[in-house]
Amino acid sequence: MTTSRNGTANDTPDASPDSGGHGYSGVPRWLYLPAAVGALFVMLPLAAMLAKVNWSQFIPLVTSAASLDALGLSLRTSAASTVVCLVFGVPLAMVLARRPFRGQRLLRAFVLLPLVLPPVVGGIALLYTFGRQGLLGKTLELAGIQIAFSTTAVVLAQAFVALPFLVVSLEGALRTAGKRYEAVAATLGAGPTTVLRRVTLPLVMPGLASGAVLSFARSLGEFGATLTFAGSLQGVTRTLPLEIYLEREADADAAVALSLLLVAVAVAVVGLSYRKPGRQVAA
Amino acid sequence: MRNAFRKAAALLAAGALAAGIAGCAGKPGPANSPADGNASVARALSGTVTVYAAASLKETFTELASAFEAAHPGTKVMLNFAGSSDLATQISQGAPADVFASADTRNMARLSDASLLDGGPRNFATNVLEIAVPRANPASVSSFADLPKPGVKVVVCAPQVPCGAAAEKVEKATGTTLKPVSEESSVTDVLGKVSSGEADAGLVYVTDVKTAGDKVKGIPFTEAAQAVNTYPIGTVGSSKNKDLARAFIELVTGSEGRKVLADAGFGAP
Numbered sequence: 183m184t185t186s187r188n189g190t191a192n193d194t195p196d197a198s199p200d201s202g203g204h205g206y207s208g209v210p211r212w213l214y215l216p217a218a219v220g221a222l223f224v225m226l227p228l229a230a231m232l233a234k235v236n237w238s239q240f241i242p243l244v245t246s247a248a249s250l251d252a253l254g255l256s257l258r259t260s261a262a263s264t265v266v267c268l269v270f271g272v273p274l275a276m277v278l279a280r281r282p283f284r285g286q287r288l289l290r291a292f293v294l295l296p297l298v299l300p301p302v303v304g305g306i307a308l309l310y311t312f313g314r315q316g317l318l319g320k321t322l323e324l325a326g327i328q329i330a331f332s333t334t335a336v337v338l339a340q341a342f343v344a345l346p347f348l349v350v351s352l353e354g355a356l357r358t359a360g361k362r363y364e365a366v367a368a369t370l371g372a373g374p375t376t377v378l379r380r381v382t383l384p385l386v387m388p389g390l391a392s393g394a395v396l397s398f399a400r401s402l403g404e405f406g407a408t409l410t411f412a413g414s415l416q417g418v419t420r421t422l423p424l425e426i427y428l429e430r431e432a433d434a435d436a437a438v439a440l441s442l443l444l445v446a447v448a449v450a451v452v453g454l455s456y457r458k459p460g461r462q463v464a465a
Numbered sequence: 466m467r468n469a470f471r472k473a474a475a476l477l478a479a480g481a482l483a484a485g486i487a488g489c490a491g492k493p494g495p496a497n498s499p500a501d502g503n504a505s506v507a508r509a510l511s512g513t514v515t516v517y518a519a520a521s522l523k524e525t526f527t528e529l530a531s532a533f534e535a536a537h538p539g540t541k542v543m544l545n546f547a548g549s550s551d552l553a554t555q556i557s558q559g560a561p562a563d564v565f566a567s568a569d570t571r572n573m574a575r576l577s578d579a580s581l582l583d584g585g586p587r588n589f590a591t592n593v594l595e596i597a598v599p600r601a602n603p604a605s606v607s608s609f610a611d612l613p614k615p616g617v618k619v620v621v622c623a624p625q626v627p628c629g630a631a632a633e634k635v636e637k638a639t640g641t642t643l644k645p646v647s648e649e650s651s652v653t654d655v656l657g658k659v660s661s662g663e664a665d666a667g668l669v670y671v672t673d674v675k676t677a678g679d680k681v682k683g684i685p686f687t688e689a690a691q692a693v694n695t696y697p698i699g700t701v702g703s704s705k706n707k708d709l710a711r712a713f714i715e716l717v718t719g720s721e722g723r724k725v726l727a728d729a730g731f732g733a734p
Contacts, residue, residue, distance in 0.1 A: 432550075432625035
């Protein structure tokens with residue numbers, strides 16, 4: 183798609199500095215130094231943590247019943263919250279990207295709010311919504327549904343903080359993809375749902391995938407909202423970050439070992455499935 | 466222009482690296498303020514004393530710090546409140562604290578065992594557990610024996626933290642087994658679950674119930690005497706202002722400190 187942009191052949195080569203041609207990288211050399219400092223800033227603490235790992239105890243520490251419970255719970259709840267994000271985030275991103283309406287900017291600001299909100303605040307807000315005394319919680323409790331102190335509460339807390347990641351990624355992808363193919367499909371007689379299914383979604387699949395991965399990763403790291411809203415009980419609500427926070431009180435070695443485990447899982451998830459941002463569908 | 470940029474960037478990078486390396490070595494950063502650059506300070510107390518105190522001491526120590534500053538003009542008390550375990554870790558990593566007040570003897574022992582204290586710690590207060598229930602007391606809890614009953618949502622601290630260790634001790638001593646719906650990592654989290662009505666009852670300290678005001682109701686129970694928590698205070702060995710640190714500890718352990726602490730519900734050591 184990007185290749186067709188620079189129109190005619192008599193354009194000078196310099197006219198497209200961002201086309202990723204050979205020779206010219208577009209990065210001034212002095213930029214490398216702050217870039218290196220920035221990279222070091224992120225990696226040095228990880229290296230410091232790695233140096234603190236008690237390797238002789240590493241395996242027993244990360245395979246204790248409490249650790250495995252926490253890891254399993256984290257993976258399950260993060261997967262569930264990613265599904266929740268997809269179910270609600272995809273329509274939300276579609277609406278935000280494709281249909282201008284009154285109050286759209288306000289809606290977007292609210293949807294993105296959990297990105298900048300301290301997770302504790304999110305937890306408090308969820309508590310007053312789904313808690314036993316909360317806005318919806320009271321009704322739910324009458325219906326026999328108890329969310330407080332349940333694994334559902336963990337998933338809700340994770341979805342709350344992870345949803346913006348999906349919406350932002352997907353909205354960006356939708357806007358970059360443009361509406362041309364959709365318009366063509368529509369003129370050829372495809373209904374809106376068919377266009378969405380056969381044109382739009384395949385077109386933004388990389389953006390959707392990276393958004394889902396980011397949501398999963400964010401869910402995996404969720405801590406504040408879970409602690410405030412869901413509580414902490416082994417196998418039920420104590421996810422890996424909560425287990426680390428607790429172990430840090432008593433056993434620093436265990437906390438470091440579990441931290442490494444979480445980092446490894448996060449790197450694996452993000453590294454394996456996160457694609458270069460901005461890359462468009464080739465064919 | 467380009468050169469100047471490069472120089473500045475290089476300086477910044479070098480600075481960042483130096484800071485990183487100093488941090489790795491576990492040395493405290495340059496803590497001296499420009500004010501006390503001159504080493505020959507007069508005998509009269511002056512300067513800043515940094516106090517790391519357990520979160521449960523927030524109200525009392527804030528009051529005592531004001532009293533200290535009023536009694537010694539020209540001094541300033543910097544307070545840092547957090548979980549005792551966090552504070553002990555920070556101090557052992559070189560945080561610039563002058564005084565450490567812990568909510569349990571275990572975390573103070575971590576510092577004294579590592580020879581990070583100046584002299585021995587002194588016990589200055591005790592605290593016992595109390596049952597906290599939401600004001601409406603929906604589960605009609607009136608004693609410790611009510612807590613294991615089915616349908617009562619009890620929240621306690623995890624055994625890894627002092628309040629949870631105390632709860633476990635009481636359980637063992639009384640032969641009761643609680644089935645908590647959550648084991649929180651701090652006493653404030655337990656209190657939060659109770660005051661918001663999420664939980665029917667929680668085990669917290671007497672002083673926490675007092676601090677929470679009328680949001681929760683406290684139910685004292687005799688079995689709590691099985692687990693009394695002792696609060697020690699001590700001067701940090703690397704302190705640059707030990708005179709001031711000792712003076713503050715005198716205040717806390719003296720009659721004025723005792724009175725403020727007793728008003729907040731703390732017991733005598």
